[in-house]
Amino acid sequence: MGSSGSESAAGPSPSSSSVSRVNLPPSLEARRIPGLPRAAYYIANFITEEEEQAILHKVETAPKARWRQLTHRRLQTWPSDLIKDTLVDARPLPDWLEKPVVARLLSIPVDDTEHSNDESQPRHIFAESPHGRPNHVLINEYPPNTGIMPHKDGLAYYPVVCTVSLGASLCLNLYRSKDDGALDPNPVWRVLQEPRSLLITTGELYTDYLHGIDPIAIDVDLSPDTVANWSLLGDSSAFESGINERKVRISLTYRDVLKVSKLGSKLGPMFKRP
Numbered sequence: 001m002g003s004s005g006s007e008s009a010a011g012p013s014p015s016s017s018s019v020s021r022v023n024l025p026p027s028l029e030a031r032r033i034p035g036l037p038r039a040a041y042y043i044a045n046f047i048t049e050e051e052e053q054a055i056l057h058k059v060e061t062a063p064k065a066r067w068r069q070l071t072h073r074r075l076q077t078w079p080s081d082l083i084k085d086t087l088v089d090a091r092p093l094p095d096w097l098e099k100p101v102v103a104r105l106l107s108i109p110v111d112d113t114e115h116s117n118d119e120s121q122p123r124h125i126f127a128e129s130p131h132g133r134p135n136h137v138l139i140n141e142y143p144p145n146t147g148i149m150p151h152k153d154g155l156a157y158y159p160v161v162c163t164v165s166l167g168a169s170l171c172l173n174l175y176r177s178k179d180d181g182a183l184d185p186n187p188v189w190r191v192l193q194e195p196r197s198l199l200i201t202t203g204e205l206y207t208d209y210l211h212g213i214d215p216i217a218i219d220v221d222l223s224p225d226t227v228a229n230w231s232l233l234g235d236s237s238a239f240e241s242g243i244n245e246r247k248v249r250i251s252l253t254y255r256d257v258l259k260v261s262k263l264g265s266k267l268g269p270m271f272k273r274p
């Protein structure tokens, strides 16, 4: 089988059959989503149920001022919003966003074959980004019937997006721009994101394609032919009926903001969010 590096959860009863485990691949390449432009990776069970619950608890108990309410959706930014594409609050991410996600993410080489005869360490997905790691997390909450309009993520970030999903599953749509720049309204691909999964998109998918989430109550017509990452799902049997009934899904989007203000670390607490 193509997987190794399993760790068991630090759960209280390891003998219980319901203990959730992470299942890390030897490389991202082993979890590359087939048929998509280079490159996108999907890792099911990237975090355990215990870790998922701990992060959800932190999201839910964050100070009220952390939430920004949009028309249909609310979000948090850590350590802060961007101002003119710049991260002005350069505090490190809090521990609960850092561990286990960032440490685990940086432990996985992009490709473990390339460096096998070489002294150098195999390189992770942020090895060439300005800060060598994600420095920003956007937390989005999607109750049923909410989504996000097709968009590109723009020039503020290094073109690698790592999304951890919590709570429930939904489909991310990928769209092509037409030659005249207009959006082709029919998605070219769909990626089904299960709770506790990690989705990484890079390259052309960042620069040339748009992504969005339909504001619907049920994802329909799910099958190996219509879901690009079907073969990589943790539990495809849950979608055998072809539908996914939406529940509240929280996503953590990890990125490296290119510009960080030197002033930021000197700002007094009154300029910072709690």
Ligand SMILES: O=C(O)CCC(=O)C(=O)O
Pocket (backbone or CB within 6 Å): 138, 140, 148, 153, 163, 172, 211, 251, 253
């Ligand atoms: O929640 C997601 O999976 C997507 C979020 C997104 O596209 C964004 O915040 O730019």
Ligand SMILES: [Fe+2]
Pocket (backbone or CB within 6 Å): 151, 152, 153, 211
């Ligand atoms: Fe986005």
